[in-house]
Amino acid sequence: MNPHNTTGEMEPDTGTDWFGLAARYAAPIFLVGLVLVFALLQPNFLHPLNLLNVLRQVSISGLIAIGMTFVILTAGIDLSVGSLVALAGLVGAYVFKGGLDNRFAIGAEAVTGNPVIYAVLAAIAVGIIGGALQGLAITRLKVPPFVVTLGGLSVFRGAALLFSGGGPISGFRPEYTWWGQGRIGIVPVPVIMFFLAAAIAHIVLKHTRFGMHVYAVGGNSAASDLNGVNTRRVTFMVYVIVGFCCGLAAFLLSARLNSAEAVAGMGLELDVIAAVVIGGTSLFGGVGSIFGTVVGALLIGVLRNGLVLMNVSSFVQQIVIGLILIAAVAFDQYAASRSRA
């Protein structure tokens, strides 16, 4: 599922490369096939409310997958996203409540300490700081991203537990929960945020200097450096971007669940990384797109939803998604070795 050319350029007309074409559209084709299969097996699947439900379910992990696309395009990885979501969500909720005194107050009577906008900004600030710290460790201390963010996974989770004392902060007033549960028209708010973020990220990646440099660093970091690209800054920035996405997603998640918890986002990195990789972004860096990531996120959402409708247990879903992830990477390896030949 590795598109050979997803840097927004035309393919040269050197005859039909059937493998290349198939590889490029594998994820969208698979997605359409999956939708057709579930539609045949389960008529309810195509009901607009169910489709919106699928979108709502993928919106949180999809939002983070958009940030993760930047990271993986530079041949990096961020394993800490789930933990950072927990920490950022708690801090946002804490700010909204103005402290831990009324952490369990329920419903519309729940006391409010600060306006929602402060909560959003606080959650995003935590995400950005978390991402920036990891970005610094990667670019300045030269510790590999895998190790830094594996450490981050533990650090942020520990910080979240410490901060909250283990318990949740829950029961928000409607102006807070609207961001997770509300709709504009019939479209859930998190879904709108997801597509908005995708559109902006797409423009940044394909049409700005920074986006081009993200691809360049992933393609050949040393060559980018020789050509005057500030590779260190680009690498730092992609971790800030995924941190921003984690902060925003943390706020939306706590609003949807009406609760911020230290155990939120456990294992979230699986769905996030799977969406990016299944969507055709290469773990080797330099190849991939936001469009692919959106398709990858939808694919996982459709798969989960369809399997639920067919009464397949969530344990089996875990297995299926893990296997598809491995298959996508195997495919990527094969495509990479083929293009090197």
Place this chain on the structure above:
Amino acid sequence: MMNILELNGITKNFGGIHALSGVDLNLEAGQVLGLMGDNGAGKSTLIKIIAGSFPPTSGTISLSGKPVNFARPREARDAGIEVVHQDLALCDNLTASMNVFLGREIVRKIGPFRFLNRTAMNEQAAELFADLKSETRPKDLVRQMSGGQRQAVAIARTRLSQPNIVIMDEPTAAISVRQVAEVLDLIRRLQRAGLAVILISHRMPDVFSVCDRVVVLRRGTKVADKPVTETSPEEVTGLITGAIETA
């Protein structure tokens, strides 16, 4: 005439490896210098120091009499030094045109934002390739290109600015005879335009046909520096291998 480039006592150690020891080198505008030496002699290290890839362990660099200290390649480029690196320094995943413009993209302002102007970059890249008599197409991915086309991309980069010095590290190592002729022709044109050129090459005929001077490095030390008219391929070969001590 003022030296456009002056190196004094350039030494470079990589840990215990003495890549360069006390190299002096002068270059005048309009001069083509052939830099020769066996593999590992220190040629690429010397030009990387000039190009700002890394600083020398000791020694000084002056441009037109002014001492410079490049912290990064961009600073050397801004000072008028363009380099075609030995490995070409290309991003395989990007198009020919994006590689040419990497680090100095053409952008278009829309409100407070600046967006890539791909059309302008593709058009300008097409002109550069035509000028180099290369059939490289701007929108082709570098991954899918032949050695000659890749070479053209790396050389086209040096034509984006108005440099004073162009350095080519083995630009003819992996290309066809016809393409070699094009590269040598380009070097002559650069020279006529008053630029200084450093050509690293193993090919005696190339060096003797376009260069005014030849410098030979052996194990990090300069062992010869003379006009091509006062030496011969045989003598240079002897200097490279060590059969002739110095000249």
